[in-house]
Amino acid sequence: MEKIRIGFVPAHREPFDEDWAVQMRRCCLDALSRVPGLEIIVPDGKLTRQGCVRDDGDAEKTIRLFKQQGIAGLVIGTMTFGDEISALSIATAFQGIPLLLFGTKEGDFTSDGGRRSDSFCGTLSISSGLYRRKIPVLFAGIVFPEEKGFIESMANFVRVCSIVRGFIGARIGLVGPRPERFETCICNEDAMLRQFKQRVVPASLLDIMHRLEAIKDSAPELQKIGRAMQKQADLSALKADTIGNIARLQYALKLFFEEKGLSALGIQCWTAMQEVYGISACYAVGRMTDQGILTSCEVDIYGALTMLVQYLAAREAAPPHFIDWTIQHQQQSNVFLSWHCGNAPPSLACRGSSIKIESHSILSKPLGREHSKGTAEFQLKPGKVTLCRLTERDGNFKMLITSGQIIKSDQRLRGSWSWVKVADLDMLYNTLVREGFTHHASLIHGDYSRPIRDACEFLGIATVIV
Numbered sequence: 001m002e003k004i005r006i007g008f009v010p011a012h013r014e015p016f017d018e019d020w021a022v023q024m025r026r027c028c029l030d031a032l033s034r035v036p037g038l039e040i041i042v043p044d045g046k047l048t049r050q051g052c053v054r055d056d057g058d059a060e061k062t063i064r065l066f067k068q069q070g071i072a073g074l075v076i077g078t079m080t081f082g083d084e085i086s087a088l089s090i091a092t093a094f095q096g097i098p099l100l101l102f103g104t105k106e107g108d109f110t111s112d113g114g115r116r117s118d119s120f121c122g123t124l125s126i127s128s129g130l131y132r133r134k135i136p137v138l139f140a141g142i143v144f145p146e147e148k149g150f151i152e153s154m155a156n157f158v159r160v161c162s163i164v165r166g167f168i169g170a171r172i173g174l175v176g177p178r179p180e181r182f183e184t185c186i187c188n189e190d191a192m193l194r195q196f197k198q199r200v201v202p203a204s205l206l207d208i209m210h211r212l213e214a215i216k217d218s219a220p221e222l223q224k225i226g227r228a229m230q231k232q233a234d235l236s237a238l239k240a241d242t243i244g245n246i247a248r249l250q251y252a253l254k255l256f257f258e259e260k261g262l263s264a265l266g267i268q269c270w271t272a273m274q275e276v277y278g279i280s281a282c283y284a285v286g287r288m289t290d291q292g293i294l295t296s297c298e299v300d301i302y303g304a305l306t307m308l309v310q311y312l313a314a315r316e317a318a319p320p321h322f323i324d325w326t327i328q329h330q331q332q333s334n335v336f337l338s339w340h341c342g343n344a345p346p347s348l349a350c351r352g353s354s355i356k357i358e359s360h361s362i363l364s365k366p367l368g369r370e371h372s373k374g375t376a377e378f379q380l381k382p383g384k385v386t387l388c389r390l391t392e393r394d395g396n397f398k399m400l401i402t403s404g405q406i407i408k409s410d411q412r413l414r415g416s417w418s419w420v421k422v423a424d425l426d427m428l429y430n431t432l433v434r435e436g437f438t439h440h441a442s443l444i445h446g447d448y449s450r451p452i453r454d455a456c457e458f459l460g461i462a463t464v465i466v
Contacts, residue, residue, distance in 0.1 A: 176268025342375025
């Protein structure tokens with residue numbers, strides 16, 4: 001994952017102690033160098049005096065520097081009182097990208113009883129100006145840069161910038177029509193385009209089938225996928241041609257994803273693939289998601305966007321799992337079954353749980369499908385998880401954010417599954433009902449509630465936190 005480039009404005013105001021401002025600037029840069037995935041762009045002593053920003057001329061130079069470097073986020077720190085006009089000029093020039101503000105703590109009084117900084121005071125001048133301009137901002141507090149809380153706030157901000165940068169302008173593939181009986185998977189392309197500059201890129205199942213059939217048996221990438229599947233999972237229930245068709249489907253979808261420059265996609269995982277090739281897309285979908293080709297089932301475009309937000313929050317270090325909220329646990333309170341037919345990324349398999357590729361899905365017969373071959377069925381590994389769901393009504397977007405814990409089970413269940421314990425399942429379910437969220441969601445290992453919540457503030461997405 002490439003580093004996130006963030007512009008840093010060390011704000012100083014005369015006549016406060018310039019030596020103190022320079023010292024604080026240096027301490028900030030030392031601390032920021034320890035934040036993973038962060039590349040700081042900052043004016044140096046050649047661009048501005050002592051590398052601080054104190055007047056309109058400094059602001060203009062800094063704006064040019066940041067535009068040249070293509071920053072994805074902006075950090076304003078008051079090294080002393082901080083000149084509000086220059087800082088606000090820079091913030092206005094980059095309105096639309098995430099902004100974080102912090103102030104530095106005061107040092108000892110001077111020998112004559114004077115104050116060195118007044119950052120505590122000057123930070124309010126800048127924050128009030130941001131409020132006046134309706135520029136959203138995260139606040140990291142009044143800190144010494146070496147403090148743990150400041151480092152954590154900056155690490156969170158990197159994740160926020162990653163989400164916003166990847167979400168704005170995302171291109172989402174739409175492969176096949178949504179299931180006729182699934183109104184739950186409708187989306188508003190107009191709202192996506194206007195608010196987030198996003199584009200839905202459609203392809204018919206016939207388009208994908210043409211791609212699939214054009215792939216030669218000798219294609220090196222196809223051979224590579226086949227070997228990886230044999231090594232990864234138990235394919236004994238499948239015939240050789242079925243295995244080959246699953247590998248071909250994965251390769252065809254990968255080619256579509258790369259050719260169109262997609263960020264995620266939603267696929268019609270039923271109908272034609274079963275009728276023509278006798279396969280399910282499930283195992284291919286899970287393998288693709290594991291490789292960063294985020295894929296939701298049942299052409300759920302908002303579901304794919306939810307997966308994208310989680311994946312960006314994790315800085316691509318963990319794959320999400322597209323799930324159904326299925327049932328409450330029969331005996332345990334506050335536990336529900338997080339499940340889907342067989343689409344989970346194989347890397348999420350619980351230790352000691354074999355990955356079995358079944359010859360028919362658990363839903364094949366109930367839904368009248370007899371040849372749904374290729375579902376990857378296993379229990380997901382235990383651990384802390386974040387659960388989210390993006391939805392939209394009348395052009396207004398909102399995101400459900402909650403957390404839970406996957407608990408290991410001795411059961412053997414069908415599909416890709418995990419039992420998830422939450423703080424209050426009744427409250428969570430009531431929220432799903434009252435707020436109009438659907439039966440689909442996305443689960444990711446790790447706690448990413450904070451960066452997702454903060455990113456939604458910059459994106460104009462309301463948050464529903466349970």
